[in-house]
Amino acid sequence: MKPLLVLVVAAAAMPLLLPGEFYLAIATQVLVYGLFAVSVNLIAGYCGMVSLGHAAFLGISGYAFALLSVGAGWPIWAATTAALGLTSLTGAMFGLVALRTSGLSFLMITLALGQIVWGIAFRYVDLTNGENGISLPRPDGVLLHGTGLYYLCLAVTAGCMLFVTVLTRSPLGAAMQGVRDQPRRMSTLGYDVWAIRYVSYVLSALLAAASGILYMLTFRFISPHALSLTVSSEAVLMVIAGGLGTTFGPLLGAALVVLLKNVASAYTDRWPTLLGLIFLFIIVVVPEGLLPGARRLLGALKARVVAPDNIGANLTRASRIEGARQ
Template sequence: MIRVLLVAAFSLLLLAPALSPSDFYVNVATQILIAAIFALSLNLLVGYGGLISLGHAVYLGVSAYLTIWLVTRAGLSHLPAAVAAVVLTTAMSLLFGILALRATGLGFLMITLALGQILWGLAYRWVSVTGGDNGLSGFQRPQPFGIDLASPRTFYLMTVAVFACAFVLIAVLVRSTFGAGLRGVRDQPRRMQALGWHVWMVRLVAFVAAGFWGAVAGVLYAYYNQFVSPHVLALTNSAEALLMVIAGGAGTLLGPVVGAVVVVMLKNVVSAYVTRWVMLLGLVFVAIVAFMPEGLVPGIDRLRRRRRPAGTT
C-alpha cells in the first residue's frame, strides 16, 4: 500500500512541472530529468560497481555530437540518427571499457579521465567535423506523429517518459541476479571469483550499460539544447555527474535523482546571480567529499532509522 502511494506521489511530482504556467520551470525540470538519467547511468559504475569514472561525459557528449552531426551534416532523419548515436556510443563504451578495465581503483579513474580529456581535445580541435569551439548548431526537434516537440511542455512529457523507462529498467537491472553480482564484485571481488563469477565481464557489462544510458541522456541533451559544443565533454561535466551521484548517495536508486535535483537547481539559481559556477562546484565538491561522504539519501535513511525506537528493526 505504502509503495503504491509512493509511486503515485512520485508520478504526480514528475507531472507537476508540466502544469506550471512558466516555461522557465518546465525547462529546469527537463534539465533535471536529463541530468538524472545521466547520473543514474554513472551510478551503475560508481555506486553499484565501485568503479569511479571521471570520464562519463564522454558518452553523453559523443552521443549528443552524433545525434546532431548525423542529422545536420549527414542528412539522416531524426529516428535513425538517434538510434545510430546510441548504438555507436554504446559500441565506443565497449571499447573504452575494455581499455579502462585493465585497471581498477585509481588506475581506472585515471584512464577514464585521460580518455575523456582526449575526446574533449578532439572536439575542440577537429574543427572540420565538430565545428571546434563554435560547436554544431542548426538542429531542430522532430515532430513525430504530428506531436510538436518544440513546445517545452510536450518535450518535458517526452523526457518524463524516457526517464521513467530508464529508472524502471535500471531498477530492474540492479535488483536482478546481475545487479547482486555487480555489488558482490564491488565488495568482494576475490570471493565472487571463487564463486565462479567472471569478475571482469561483470564490470564490463556494467560499463557498457552505463555507456548506453549515458548515450540515451546524450540524445535528450541534443534535443533539448539543439546545439552541442566541446563544453559537453569537459571534465566539469563528468565531475558534475559524479557530484550528483555522491551528493545524492552512491549505490542507491533515488540518490542520483536527488543529486540531479540539487545540482541542477543550484546551478540555475547560482547562474542567475553570479557567473562563478565552476568555483562553487569545486567548493561543494570539497565540502561534500570531506564532510558528507555518504550522500543525502543514505544520510536521511540513517536519521529516519535513528528515530525508530531500538529493537523494532
C-alpha cells in the same frame, strides 16, 4: 517499483505546478543530467568503478545525433538508433582498455580516454566545427519543445530508471554488487569479475548515450564543453551528493547542482562557493548521501520520539502489575 511510480506521477504533474517556462526548462535539465548521473551511478554505485571520462559518451551520442539529423538529413528515429549504437560500440572498445585496471588506475584511464575524445571534438573542426559547436534548427514537432519536451525527457528517464531498478534486483545486479564489495571472493566462487564489470560499463555507456540525445534535444547545441572533465566531475558529484548505489539519489544530486547553476547563479557570481559549502556539509553530516542520510536522520528522530512513549507505557504497565499484586 512503487516509489518510482509515485515519483513519475509527481513529475508528470510538475508542469501544472511550475510558475513559468524558465522553471520548466530547469526541470527538463534536471531530468537530462539526472539520467546522465544514473549512468555514472550504475558503475560507480553498483560496481565500485568511478569514471572521470563519462562525458565522452554523452558527447559522442550528442554529436552523432546532430551530425546525422542535421548534416545527413536522417529522420530522428534513425539518428537516435545510430547514436545509441555508435556510443555503445565506443563504450565496448573503451571498456577493453579501461577494465584492464581497477581503482585509481581505472579512474585515470577513463580520464585519459575522455580527454582524447574531447581533443578530437575540439581539433577536428571539419567534422565537429571545433569550439563553435553544432546547432540544431528550431524544432517543428510538439514533443521537441516546452511541455512536450519535458514529458519526452520524463518518459525516457523513467524508462531508463525502471531498467536500472530491474537490473540491480536481478542476479546480474546482485553479482555487480558482490564484485563491488568482495571481488576476490566472487572470483573464488566462480564468477567472471571482468565480464560483469565489462557488461556494466557498456550498459552505463548506453544510458549516457540516451542522456546525450536528450541533451541535444534540450539545448539544441553541443560543443566540446559537453565532453569536458567538468561535466564528468559534476556527474560524479551528483551521484555522491545524492547517494552512491541508490535509485533516486542521482536525480536528487542532479536537481541540487542544476538548481544552483541556474537559480543561485542569477543572484550571485559565487555560486560555485555555495556549491562547495553544500558538498562540504553533505560529506560531514550525511557522508552516505542526501537520500540515505535523510532516511537515517528521520529514523533517529523517530526513535527519539517513540522512545519516551515506550518508557511511559512500560511504567504504566509496571504500576498496573504492582497494583494487581497488592
